[in-house]
Amino acid sequence: MKVDLLLLENQLPFVVLQQIFPQAFPPARQHNEFPSLLELTFNYFAYYNTREIGYDNVGIIEHFTDMHRIFSLPNIDRLPGRSDRGEREIHLHTATELVEAGLELKVDDSISCLFDLQFEKRCSKGFLKFPRFKVDGATEILFRNLLALEQCHYPHEAYVTDYIRILELLINTGKDVDLLVKNGIMTIGLGDNNAVADLFNSLLKNITPINFIVNHLDLYKDLKEFHDNRRNRWRESLKRDYCSTPCHFLASFAVFVLLLFSATQIVLSILNLRKKK
Numbered sequence: 001m002k003v004d005l006l007l008l009e010n011q012l013p014f015v016v017l018q019q020i021f022p023q024a025f026p027p028a029r030q031h032n033e034f035p036s037l038l039e040l041t042f043n044y045f046a047y048y049n050t051r052e053i054g055y056d057n058v059g060i061i062e063h064f065t066d067m068h069r070i071f072s073l074p075n076i077d078r079l080p081g082r083s084d085r086g087e088r089e090i091h092l093h094t095a096t097e098l099v100e101a102g103l104e105l106k107v108d109d110s111i112s113c114l115f116d117l118q119f120e121k122r123c124s125k126g127f128l129k130f131p132r133f134k135v136d137g138a139t140e141i142l143f144r145n146l147l148a149l150e151q152c153h154y155p156h157e158a159y160v161t162d163y164i165r166i167l168e169l170l171i172n173t174g175k176d177v178d179l180l181v182k183n184g185i186m187t188i189g190l191g192d193n194n195a196v197a198d199l200f201n202s203l204l205k206n207i208t209p210i211n212f213i214v215n216h217l218d219l220y221k222d223l224k225e226f227h228d229n230r231r232n233r234w235r236e237s238l239k240r241d242y243c244s245t246p247c248h249f250l251a252s253f254a255v256f257v258l259l260l261f262s263a264t265q266i267v268l269s270i271l272n273l274r275k276k277k
Contacts, residue, residue, distance in 0.1 A: 002045065003138045008145045011063035041067065050131075051112045065149050068142065072114035072160055092169035092220055093227045095176040098128070101227045105183045107132055115163035116215075119222040126226045130180075135196050136189035143203055151207065162216045164203050171200045
């Protein structure tokens, strides 16, 4: 029922609902103290209000879908601007590739905003911090409605769309999803890891890309710079080619031991030859 009320096609202007709401009470009781429609709405959809926004501080709500989007955003004074640098299509390495290069994926419970991904670098180590999120049977429906809302009414403030674009780039296969799950970032109530990967890879089909918001563009550049670091690329190649599975690791270790043994034999033979002379 809650999901149905959040569908974009089911919306009525909230101002109209507010005008109709008092008619639900008998005239003799209309002046008594009843919770306002806005307060009742916030209580009913409290599950989606992860930032615990007060109904008296929300500003203008167009309808229920718009309210759900507001729940996903940071405070209005923290909303970043959109980049004017012209980047519409970017190519970000997957979560697996970034982890192989040494990036650590971490959940940060202090992040309550949906799209607020944070990159942190300490010395040579990199950390990508996520808020927790759950993928279940309603996720695709809710995301598609938010995407449609932003495409129609917020094309230059498409913050949720940007967030999904970042996830789509990070998630390519079930292996990428598995990394998010193992690090406590994502919980799944929908099929398996491959089904979740397919979901995020399909959400932005037929969506016209526009310039990234500044925060996400900077995040992309930070991650690309981290991955393209020569030492991190060498680490990624080593993990991918020699340590990707237990069998690969054992085979690589066996080859290393064999080479070490051979080198030792050569050194001992040279030393013996010198002694004989």
